[in-house]
Amino acid sequence: MLVLNLVEAVTSALDVAMEKDKNVVVFGEDVGVEGGVFRATKGLQEKYGDQRVFDSILAESSIIGSGIGMAINGLKPVVEMQFSGFMFPGYNQIVTHAARMRNRSRGLYTVPMVIRMPYGGGVRALEHHSESLEVLFAHTAGLKVVVPSTPYDAKGLLLAAIADPDPVIFMEPKRIYRAFKQEVPEEYYTIPIGKAKVLKQGKDLSVVAWGAMIRETQKAIEILEKDGYSIELIDLRTISPFDKETIIQSVQKTGRFAVVHEAATSFGPGAELITSVNEGAFLYLEAPPKRIASVDTIVPLPKGEHHYVPDVDYIVSELKTVLEF
Amino acid sequence: MFLENFDPLKDEMIQIMDKEGNIVKPEWMPEVSDEELLQMYKTMRFSRIIDEKTLQYQRQGRMLTYAPNLGQEATQVGSAAALKQTDWVAPSFRELGAWLYKGAPLENIFLYWFGNEMGMKMPEEVRVLPISVPIASQMQHATGLAYAARYRGLDEVAMAYVGDGGTSQGDFHEALNFAAVQSLPNVFIVQNNQFAISTRRKIQTKSQTIAQKALAYGIPGIQVDGNDIFAMYAVTKEAVDRARRGDGPTLIEAYTYRMGAHTTSDDPTVYRADSEVEEWVDKDPIDRFRKYLMGKGLWDEEKEAAYSEERGLFVKETFETVEKSGLTPLEDTYNYVFAEKTPILEAQYQAKKAYYAKEGK
Numbered sequence: 001m002l003v004l005n006l007v008e009a010v011t012s013a014l015d016v017a018m019e020k021d022k023n024v025v026v027f028g029e030d031v032g033v034e035g036g037v038f039r040a041t042k043g044l045q046e047k048y049g050d051q052r053v054f055d056s057i058l059a060e061s062s063i064i065g066s067g068i069g070m071a072i073n074g075l076k077p078v079v080e081m082q083f084s085g086f087m088f089p090g091y092n093q094i095v096t097h098a099a100r101m102r103n104r105s106r107g108l109y110t111v112p113m114v115i116r117m118p119y120g121g122g123v124r125a126l127e128h129h130s131e132s133l134e135v136l137f138a139h140t141a142g143l144k145v146v147v148p149s150t151p152y153d154a155k156g157l158l159l160a161a162i163a164d165p166d167p168v169i170f171m172e173p174k175r176i177y178r179a180f181k182q183e184v185p186e187e188y189y190t191i192p193i194g195k196a197k198v199l200k201q202g203k204d205l206s207v208v209a210w211g212a213m214i215r216e217t218q219k220a221i222e223i224l225e226k227d228g229y230s231i232e233l234i235d236l237r238t239i240s241p242f243d244k245e246t247i248i249q250s251v252q253k254t255g256r257f258a259v260v261h262e263a264a265t266s267f268g269p270g271a272e273l274i275t276s277v278n279e280g281a282f283l284y285l286e287a288p289p290k291r292i293a294s295v296d297t298i299v300p301l302p303k304g305e306h307h308y309v310p311d312v313d314y315i316v317s318e319l320k321t322v323l324e325f
Numbered sequence: 326m327f328l329e330n331f332d333p334l335k336d337e338m339i340q341i342m343d344k345e346g347n348i349v350k351p352e353w354m355p356e357v358s359d360e361e362l363l364q365m366y367k368t369m370r371f372s373r374i375i376d377e378k379t380l381q382y383q384r385q386g387r388m389l390t391y392a393p394n395l396g397q398e399a400t401q402v403g404s405a406a407a408l409k410q411t412d413w414v415a416p417s418f419r420e421l422g423a424w425l426y427k428g429a430p431l432e433n434i435f436l437y438w439f440g441n442e443m444g445m446k447m448p449e450e451v452r453v454l455p456i457s458v459p460i461a462s463q464m465q466h467a468t469g470l471a472y473a474a475r476y477r478g479l480d481e482v483a484m485a486y487v488g489d490g491g492t493s494q495g496d497f498h499e500a501l502n503f504a505a506v507q508s509l510p511n512v513f514i515v516q517n518n519q520f521a522i523s524t525r526r527k528i529q530t531k532s533q534t535i536a537q538k539a540l541a542y543g544i545p546g547i548q549v550d551g552n553d554i555f556a557m558y559a560v561t562k563e564a565v566d567r568a569r570r571g572d573g574p575t576l577i578e579a580y581t582y583r584m585g586a587h588t589t590s591d592d593p594t595v596y597r598a599d600s601e602v603e604e605w606v607d608k609d610p611i612d613r614f615r616k617y618l619m620g621k622g623l624w625d626e627e628k629e630a631a632y633s634e635e636r637g638l639f640v641k642e643t644f645e646t647v648e649k650s651g652l653t654p655l656e657d658t659y660n661y662v663f664a665e666k667t668p669i670l671e672a673q674y675q676a677k678k679a680y681y682a683k684e685g686k
Binding site for chain 1: 413415442443445446447449454455457458459462464465466467468469470471472473474476477481483495496499500502503506657660661662663664667668669670
């Protein structure tokens with residue numbers, strides 16, 4: 001067993017994947033010599049050479065577009081968008097080609113490619129460094145969207161993403177890249193895409209979260225459980241295709257539902273999850289479902305960020321309204 | 326021969342055969358077997374026949390929107406003929422001649438324009454990517470195909486087509502830049518047909534030629550008479566050989582003219598005079614190639630008539646087959662989103678199926 005933080009677990013996954021399959025190539029801005037601005041690809045160029053791990057040109061559309069061509073011609077590209085807020089120049093390639101090539105060619109050409117991107121706020125960064133854009137991908141047919149919340153999950157889910165025959169958007173919660181360490185197997189293992197994980201059983205309320213919001217929600221639940229509440233926490237792990245069944249089963253048991261996310265409220269992932277709960281467990285509900293999310297403003301710079309993202313106190317306060325309804 | 330000596334800043338254009346079918350630069354004449362010459366000519370004629378008949382079908386309300394290739398046959402066939410079967414093509418959507426030369430079945434092409442994605446499921450050996458509508462985006466894919474080929478030690482060149490309008494896109498710049506930096510086995514063909522729908526070439530770029538843009542990327546750029554099959558073939562062949570040797574990408578500007586509308590939804594009389602089109606009729610790539618072949622005794626009026634009739638009939642029969650193919654089956658719309666349907670897609674599929682069954686649809 002290794003003891004790794006989340007970003008080290010990403011590196012470990014890439015290392016194991018490259019060891020296992022020589023067609024896995026890794027590239028993006030500064031991922032080669034420097035090992036990435038977050039060091040997620042640290043040491044890989046040294047180990048695997050500059051044909052397998054290379055610094056791309058500073059052009060996101062080229063990174064995604066060339067990755068598509070490589071995937072069609074037998075490689076398994078794992079590319080990095082330096083920050084999710086920088087992916088927009090590549091968004092056209094993601095949506096109009098990566099997501100559609102299988103369908104457009106009726107299975108003749110496919111794009112087994114992983115697009116990694118650190119996402120989310122809480123790191124006191126510049127503009128365009130704090131977005132949570134999972135719905136932009138989840139709303140696009142042909143993409144899978146995965147978000148780990150622990151080092152163990154990061155490695156297992158990334159290896160599953162690399163093994164997946166279709167394009168996977170792998171969103172890494174950079175706020176918890178180095179927040180804590182965990183035992184992580186040294187060898188290859190995968191965690192299935194599309195399956196949520198019940199982190200904690202409970203009777204009074206079901207809460208779904210993912211990524212960096214898991215830790216905040218766990219802290220909120222600890223506070224609330226001191227008051228005698230029993231709360232079930234589900235780590236969604238995959239935003240698309242999401243695990244509807246696990247959520248609905250949980251709500252049928254608890255009768256209450258809340259979702260916590262860093263993405264903005266309106267038309268956010270919570271809207272989809274609550275609709276699914278309404279469709280699948282309406283008659284079990286004892287309170288209106290709640291979304292606890294970032295607000296519909298522009299992501300503020302660091303001095304205003306606390307107005308934007310849910311924090312532990314806010315999550316406690318909002319969850320209470322569901323529990324006390 | 327061409328790439329080393331050509332200076333794209335001098336605004337010259339490579340021409341080997343003039344519009345009368347005379348070889349004006351015999352020293353540049355490529356070595357092409359008679360059999361291959363005829364293959365090239367026939368493909369160009371076939372492309373023209375397909376266009377003409379498809380435009381009729383469209384006017385009869387039997388075909389959906391269609392983008393004809395009229396006038397650009399030498400550009401497409403001359404460049405595609407320089408490739409090996411194992412080489413790749415990343416097309417935009419006006420490359421019928423290249424499709425045909427690479428062996429794409431007409432039935433597939435018709436099926437796609439008829440509104441069924443199944444048409445783009447080409448036989449594997451064709452190696453042409455599906456039609457790419459977002460302008461210039463396919464150039465990026467060509468760089469990836471080339472990178473993978475080199476990485477895997479495969480003897481493959483990737484050619485991408487783009488139009489003069491496409492040179493304004495960021496993807497054009499990024500693809501040339503990346504291919505140049507990595508010295509990739511790519512050839513980029515700009516079909517400068519003078520128009521992006523209605524917008525003229527001079528509104529797209531202040532550059533005197535498109536070929537000269539290559540200088541900024543540190544790669545060869547060359548302007549070719551795109552209606553001269555020999556010039557297109559000879560220059561592209563040199564670029565392809567260069568790419569195959571590992572010497573990097575080339576930008577080829579094929580100077581041609583879109584004789585037809587952008588698509589059947591477009592009315593070119595709004596933005597250009599008939600007299601302008603007439604000038605280009607005089608430079609028709611097929612007519613001049615035919616004159617050459619007849620002069621060499623490889624082709625005659627009788628052969629022309631017989632070939633046109635046979636191909637016309639083939640086009641008609643193929644179109645009628647496709648016309649009878651009907652609507653896309655329900656499962657096809659769900660089956661190719663992912664390798665396996667997700668539970669959510671499966672549920673939506675079953676719900677739609679149940680709805681159809683209930684309503685008797």
